[in-house]
Amino acid sequence: MPDMVTLTIDGQTVSVPKGTLVVEAARQVENLIPVFCYHPKMAPVGMCRMCVVKVGTPKMDPATRQPVVDADGKSVIAMMPRLQTACTTPVSEGMVVVTQDAEVEHAQRGVLEALLTSHPLDCPVCDKGGECPLQNLTMGWGPGKTRFDYNDKVHFEKPVPLGDLIYLDRERCILCARCVRFQDEIAGDPVLGFYNRGRAWHIISQSDPEFDSKFSGNTTDICPVGALTSADFRFKARVWELQPIPTVCNHCSVGCNMTFDTRSNEIKRVMPRENDAVNEIWLCDRGRFGHHFTSSQQRLTTPLVRKAGKLQEASWEEALTLVAQQLDGIRSTTGGKAIGGLAGTSLANEDLYAFQRFFRETLGSANLDHRSGSVLDLPLDDVGALYGIRSGTDLSTLGKGTVVLVFGADPEEEAPVHLLRIRGINTRGGSVITLNGRPTKLDSIAKQALRYKYGSESSVLAALLKPLLDSTPADGKRATLRGFNDLVAALKGFNLDENASGISADKLKAVADLIGAAENLVIFYGRDALTAGASVPAGLANLLVMTRKAGAANSGLISLLKGANARGALDLGVRPDRGPNYAALNNAGLDAKQMLSAARDGKLKALYVAGVDPVGDNPAAADSLKKLDLLVVQELFLTETAKMADVVLPVLSVAEREGTYTNAERRVQRFRQAIRPTLNARPDWQILQALANQLVSDAVLNVAGGDKSRKQARREEDKARVRTEWNYASPAEILMDIQTNVPSYKGVSYASMQGPTGQWGRQANENYYFDGTSYQNTGGLGVQLPAAVETSTTLSLQPFSINTPASVADRPWTLVGATFLYDDAGLMTDTTLLSNRKAKAVAALNPVDADKLGVKNGERITVSSGRGSLSLPVHRTKLAPEGVVVVPVGVNNVGLVSVVEGGATPVAIRREA
Amino acid sequence: MLYEQHKAEIDEILARYPVDRKRSALLPLLYLAQDVYGRLDRDSIREVAEILDLPYTDVFEVVGFYTLFYNEEVGKVVLDVCDDVPCCFCGAEELVADLENRLGIKAGETTKDKVFTLRRVKCIAACDQAPVLQANLEFHNRVLPDKVEAMLAKLRNDVESGKPVSISGRLAER
Amino acid sequence: MPKTELKEYIVMRNREIENIRDLDVYLASGGYAMAKQALTSMTPAAIIDEVKKSGLRGRGGAGFPTGVKWSFVPKELNPKYLVVNADESEPGTFNNHEIIDENPHQLLEGIVISAFAIGANVAYIYIRGEFAYGARFLEQKIAEARARGLIGKNLFGTGYDVEIYVHRGAGAYICGEETALLESLEGKIGQPRLKPPFPAVAGLYAKPTVVNNVETLTNVPRIIEKGADWFRSFGTEKSPGTKAVSISGHVKKPGNYEIPLGITIREFIFDWAGGMRDPNLPLKFIIPGGASSNWLTEQHLDLPMTWDDMAAAGTMLGSGAMVVLDTSVPVVRAALKVDEFFKHESCGKCSPCREGTHFLVKVWERIDEGHGRVGDIELLADVGKQMLGKCFCPLGDSSVSAVNSAIKFFRPELDAAIDAQH
Ligand SMILES: Cc1cc2nc3c(=O)[nH]c(=O)nc-3n(C[C@H](O)[C@H](O)[C@H](O)COP(=O)(O)O)c2cc1C
């Protein structure tokens, strides 16, 4: 319990934690002090002076150091001689605050009038109109009429672009610096500034490209006037006509809460919904502007069936019957083993659950995966759920005492809003340690920013674990750690080879000490870590165990998997080796890679693909798929795989249906239907349900032909396995099934996900005065699942071993595939606004290396491994460490799949003539 | 370029500040760049930003804030006449008018031959010397009407004779 | 009226000793002996104590007791910095200018002693960008002193090091405000910081920092040399010592004068500065402490020039800059010029100052141009009231001085200026 301070505000007594600002204390008694520059998420600056109030403190007797009391025994209040800014004044015991009287009003009116002296008052054409703090405060606190001569107003050229995404109207800007401070403090991209001074002061961006930040859209929300507007929403609609529908972003694993703001059944814009435990009030630009795929003309509009070698439009009935019959045929001749299913990470939990049921129960197949079978697939990450961040953790409250270790991850590109949250922990006094193979933006705030050499990850972890092991007392505690002796054995005689790891043992010892002393330990890991071998996530989990932070409050792993619902797919068993809830299986099925080779060998006859694009990810997969008897693709778009399919089933997008996703922190969150579908498409789960029911119905069995009695027997058998016919009326009913059958999802329901809708101290629609545009959350905060370790009784260390990659003499370079936020994913379709920022098909090389090879920017190199080679133009940049060539994953025309061997790959580089 | 050509001077400037506070060297380096390039255009600003490893925007901000950084083209000699209180009541207005007349430009402008830029400035801490001006930050005290012609001639002559000029006052002498 | 004698110069010793700016002359006159004495035979605490006892008050404008300011610096936090405020930009002020150009070594010696007293090993002289010559000159003087072991490492064999660097501003009045100065010294735009924390605790680079004016520090060697009591033999009880005062405008002998604090304005203007320039044009008003100060008129001529007496009269001694204007000056024009200055120098950070100064200037302008409107005076007064005390730093408040002074003393003239137009 923090120290409380009691004060009086307009006669009402209120107690608030020590350190609270007067402006925040006043919200508690529902007396809003008007603000412009103050923003609850940023340090106060006291610039606009709108919040001036009267403040007094108890008079102290200098001799006794006691408050002076009057005849009635009340303390005498000494009012400060000038008005104080409530946003910069912390409360103190016995303070008296007056927020409303003639003097305060006069001053506040003066500030408002002053601000309006340079404002064009063009509300009728301003996008902010209707949700504008300046409008609201003018109505509430401003003078009715200005005494300033209209002709003396400043005039600037009307909106100027600040980069591709944001427009600036300098006349409307009130110079509160919220946008600049957001970029500096919160985003850590100091790309906005002020030019000139005094009244000529105005916002500029001189970065290259202009306004170079992945978070620029947020400035349009917090701008308290209409000075910053987004290119996406400008002149699209009046805000009061919009229907904000709660949804969850499906572009990455953060799971930002947001709304689709619709009018006439069209998405007009995307706004954040406040959820402190997930995204606070922020979105990244991909999430905010990347909604255009939902309305893309390229969407599949109707089922397609291959006839005479060509995909042709068909009715649902025709398509589904065809699929059911074919599946049934294969099932009855070759058995479920010959059927494989891939369901991707942008599907909802309900779809994924239905998918694995369909396979395991209806088709009798365990050949399930959520990946595409390319070498770039990430391994199945169970450790991230076992030792996941403890439920109830709210990163927005962590600070002092917290150590954040970022290992083999680039949160800015892999899960951008996590970057903001890690920066926030740092701002609040926590420490950040980055251990990466290449530089990332977080290095600039890191207490320790260490660079390992690719391949040495497990050695680096060993060097962190060893001191922790050595300092673990040889008492009974060791015995309670399962796997302790194995770890001891694994580390026996270990000595860090500093040349190979690129980091000194002392530095790592210092990091181990920091980690050991942490009150809370949060570990992020991403693509680089996940592709560096199973020992890496295991070693990270062991760090938690060794520091007694496994399952401890505010501690745990956060695995930055690719896709919005990768965690859901793993949790719900869309994988060959485990069922829902990581349940062990007697007989594992084939994973995606194995399915492709089984198809090539003619052992797999049918593949059912939902939201995955094996051919797009790896063109060579086409050879395997050609061999199939049946390829069914359930999709938004005609992907490369869909082009080869026998049947293509169009699905509804996130905007057109209901569902839930599970984010990287295992929070299950609900998205709702924002627009009525206009396409002849269906939600994934419905398609699966229809097929499941057809497959056990007479219709299919009858038409399929063959021996009647055998059919009858099969039908009975099916019915027994399926228990009942599927009759989910909505995803909510599937969710009820999930919560009954998947223990970790117990208690997850629409009601529990709704939860409280407001955050601390926030009153309805207060955003309009306080924060900028309203991002009130009426859609619920979701439910965070417990990590397995929270409920287990014994702690175990994960199997850990040190692997030292053998160096390959003729391949002295290292090729690394890196995730970039702006890639060529299907979800980026039609978001042309971001086209200029897309990662380019280039090979990033350190300038020193480029000089060694004698290549200039744009000249091509050939990169070859034991598997193959690729040819790309060079981009010289310090973002590639020496000896490493960095190539983007998920970007067209890169050819990475034909070269990479899992993770970092030894390669040879040749300059092309 | 700037760094390579003026390494000794830049290193000496950097040495004045703690190693992790290189940004403090920004104002001196901008002066240097301004002298070398004649003004602070986009490229020279970026060059300074790169020497100090600063975001471009931060450096533009600084250039925009201070009156002695010129991002517009200026002449070889910048004439800054104080027209503040009390100078404006002690002959400054007359001096400005006289200069405008002789140079054929208005305050704020640069002569066609790019030799002189004339500006009105606020108090330059020489009020007892009114009317007073600075030419490339060298003080010219009590510039009474009879002295203007000679002053301009000398300044022009200095420029034409190829004497090193420093619009930033790096080479100022009394 | 008999002219008060200044027994001897404390800061403007260049008026007494020719070429004291040359190191040899300065050394011959006893220069740097005080630094040696302070460093070799006094503890920092003893120096602070002596300065406290002297009652030396900051000469930069606010008059805050210097010794007290030094004692706020936390001992345990290091490094510490001494920053010398040589920004001198307040209209009417030019006394630092003379000290820098003519008596630089006394300033440098003051810096050495003061840095030692507060425990700083680095001092920066933040000098306004326009003093390009002064900056170069000081650098040369520092180099000379360093060459003789008077600045630099292991001074006088005590093991104490101090480096002094000159840092030029680049044209911004606000950089005289100590926190804006620190921002500027850190290579940023010069805008004031929120206080607390105060510089003494978190100043330059967030380290403990003392900011003192040039003149303040130039006093220090003499206080060490001759003691607090000697210093107190000048001036008054609460405003001891002398003050270098700049006088300009319509007087016969404009310039700098070192006066014992406490002489009257009348004596200063008429005895020291020679009286009004034109016998036919009598005194109209005085801007007594820089453009920021409230004006005075003839009725105030007997006011003693001390911090407290000036404050009691509703104005301030400020930076010690007196602008004397005669009846040829139209009040509206003078007020306009003053507020133009503040508008020009408003940094933009806070809205009442940024917009308010513009508002005031626009109204003054239209009156000056003959388009004043009925009610404009009340408008000026009300806008001024809305600004006063609401701005982020004193700059905005300062722009109200001209408004309030003009209305207080020259209301009829203002009314007439407007009436004449109707
Ligand atoms: C707008 C403004 C301008 C100022 N300008 C100067 C200045 O030019 N020189 C100066 O010494 N102090 C100036 N000051 C005062 C400084 O903030 C600070 O109080 C002073 O440097 C402290 O030194 P002192 O204690 O030795 O007087 C100014 C203050 C304000 C608010």
Ligand code: SF4
């Ligand atoms: S653009 Fe908006 S947020 Fe930025 S300073 Fe102007 S008013 Fe404030």
Ligand code: FES
């Ligand atoms: S000064 Fe307090 S809200 Fe702007």
